Amino acid sequence: MKDLTSAVEHRQEHRFARSRDPRSAAKILVYHPEPEDYVVGIRRALPDAEVVFGSDPDFLRQHIGDTEIILAPRFPVEALQDAQRLKWIQSTNSGVDFLVPVRERLKNTLVTNARGVHGEVMADYVLGTVTMLHWDFPDLLRQQAAQQWKPKFVDPLSGKTIGIVGLGAIGAEIARRAKSAGMTVLGMRRGSARLGEPVDQYYTREEFDEFLSRSDFVVLVVPATTETYKLVGAKELSAMKRSGYLINISRGSVVDELALIRAIGDGQIAGAALDVFEVEPLPPTNPLWTMPNVIVTSHIAGNPTEYPRRILEIFFENARRYLAGEDLINVVNLARGY
Incomplete structure (x- = not known):
């Protein structure tokens, strides 16, 4: 050499x-x-x-x-x-x-x-958790454990809207997967749109509340910077649909965790899938572990x-x-x- x-x-x-x-x-x-x-x-x-x-x-x-x-x-x-x-x-x-x-x-x-390295597997994670949240798989698994047989009717994902915050390589791959499922894709990023991205509508930071109010699933794929610190807090969570879900695969610092716990507990949003947290490993006393409409994973979404x-x-x-x-x-x- x-x-x-x-x-x-x-x-x-x-x-x-x-x-x-x-x-x-x-x-x-x-x-x-x-x-x-x-x-x-x-x-x-x-x-x-x-x-x-x-x-x-x-x-x-x-x-x-x-x-x-x-x-x-x-x-x-x-x-x-x-x-x-x-x-x-x-x-x-x-x-x-x-x-x-x-x-x-x-x-x-x-x-x-x-x-x-991470784009494909993180897109897999997001589409998987979107499906699990949409079908309420946590509850379905509880029913299985209790040997309960209950009917269930669910809207197709093709009628839902996903909002992706951060359209870098990972966010763009998530957008492609969501579009292939027939979903409406909203995107928010710094800079202009890129040719060929499967995004139906772009939003600016100033339009964040409207972006949140339109999204059935809000996916966070942004780096941890001073600009993104607690990007999603009580105000932003209140702008989301009550039937909406938050999926965070970026960094724990991007979300005000206490505000999220309150919003989920109060029914302000429907639930969340979280792979990152303010403190990792997630402490055993954190309520997110046991909330029935929350999926917790141990910072593994980007591990192919x-x-x-x-x-x-x-x-x-x-x-x-x-x-x-x-x-x-x-x-x-x-x-x-x-």
């Missing part, structure tokens, strides 16, 4: 400076609770690189000083003050909100994420099988580009937070 530090200047706003002997091998730090699959793959594909791995903050502090590349889902950002040669952070997640508060320290560091392999495909493509001085894929704009 060519030395990673021999990359020419990046053509975007970031540049890779040669801060040490160009003949030395790059040091790649894998900071992950389950690093084995990543480490084996990297060592096989990049045999000249020095690869260290661990998941302990002391390990991170010990090695970050001369590390050139970090691959991690997240890490204690305090360690960045000791980073002298860091050029590139490859996140194994899509969200990199933990880096936003320290973005000034990363002006000369490229950050890339796992965009593209063979996850390390999918991440390494992105990492190796970016390593090739890094060496060649080409633009990397999945570059994150930390000023925006995604």
Whole structure:
């Protein structure tokens, strides 16, 4: 493998400076609770690189000083003050909100994420929970456990409207799945519409209340930023239909959880499917665990099988580009937070 530090200047706003002997091998730090699959793959594909791995903050502090590349889902950002040669952070997640508060320290560091890995499986999750909420599968399962035989009549999903907040790669895939089910699709995003998106009508942030009032299912697919903090609170929940459902696959900080619990308990909305929470793991005392019209999952909506392999495909493509001085894929704009 060519030395990673021999990359020419990046053509975007970031540049890779040669801060040490160009003949030395790059040091790649894998900071992950389950690093084995990543480490084996990297060592096989990049045999000249020095690869260290661990998941302990002391390990991170010990090695970050001369590390050139970090691959991690997240890490204690305090360690960045000791980073002298860091050029590139490859996140194994899509969200990199933990880096936003320290973005000034990363002006000369490229950050890339796992965009593209999660779209299909998250769309599966959303359409699955839409169906479960629509049919009230939690109650059907309770009936099964009690050996109760009850008739039920349900409107077809093709007569329902889904509102998707955040039409990036994941949101667009959800829109395609919903449209294939015959649903009316509403969308809200920053920026203009994209050609070919299966969205029936777009809304701006200023039109959020109308968007919510029209949606039978509101799906949140936005990054955690200052702009999206508690995007959905008591006011927004009161704008939803009483028969409406909230589905959150973004971040727990996007929803005012206490307001949501109250809205569901008071019958202000019909229920929710939640994969993310303000505190994770969700504490045993949280009422969401036992609310009859709430589906709780443990932040798994974006977990396809063979996850390390999918991440390494992105990492190796970016390593090739890094060496060649080409633009990397999945570059994150930390000023925006995604």
